[in-house]
Amino acid sequence: MLIAITALTVLFIVAVVTMLLRRQLQEKYAVLWIVIGVAMLILELVPGLLGWLSSIAGVQVPSNLLFAMGIAMLLGVCLHLSWELSRAEDEIRRVAEEVTLLRAEFEHRTEVVAPTDDAEAEPDDE
Template identity: 70%
Template sequence: MILNIAGLVFGFLVLGLIVALLLRRQLREKYATLWLVIGIALLLLAVFPGLLVWLSNTLGVAVPSNLLFALAIVLLVGVALHLSWELSHAEDEVRRVAEDVAILRAEMEELRAGMPSATGTPRSQGPTGDAPSE
C-alpha cells in the first residue's frame, strides 16, 4: 500500500514537473511527449500494480522487477541515442552558420577596404595593386 502511494506521488511529481517545464518553455514539446508517456506509465503501474505482474508473466520474465529494469535500460539507451542524433544535427548547423558568418565577414571586409576614408583617400589598394579609380 505504501509503495502504491509512493508510486502515485512520484508519477504526479513527474507529470507536474513536465507540465511546469513546458509552461516556462524550458522543455520543447518533442521531448515532453516521451516524458509525459513515462509519467502516465508510472501512474498506471502505481494504480494497477498487477499490470506489471501480468505483463511479466505474458512475456515470460520470471521476476516483474527484472522486466521493469529491462524496460528502463531500453528507455535510457533510446534517450541517449536520440540525444546523440540531435547533437549531431546541432553541430552540423553550428558549422554551417560559422561558415556563413565567415563568408559575410570576408565580404564586409572587402567592402570596407574599397570605401574611402575620412580624408578622401582610399583605405587600400585594389586587387591589382593599383589605387582604385574614383
C-alpha cells in the same frame, strides 16, 4: 508507500508540464517524459499489470522486466539525444561558415569604400 510513489509520479508529470508551459522543455521531449510518467502511474495503480506483462514476455521476475524496459528507454533517450546533438553541431558549423563568409565580404566592401590614409593626404605644393 504506494501513496508516496504515486505522489512523486504525479509531481514528476506536473514538473514536466510546467517546464513545457514555461518553454524550458521542447514539446518533442515533453511528450516522451509525459508518456513515461503516465506509464509509471499506470504500473503503480494497477499492480498486477507488471506481473501480467512479465508472464506474456516470458520473464520470471516482474522487476526484471521493469529494469529491462527502463534500460531500453534510457538507451533510446541516449540515442535520440546523440542524434539531436549531431544535428545541432552540423547547424552550428553551417552558421559559423556562413558568418565567416559574410564577415569576409563585409571587410572586403569596407576596404573598397573607405579611402586609405595615403589617398586622403593632399600633397603640399609649397
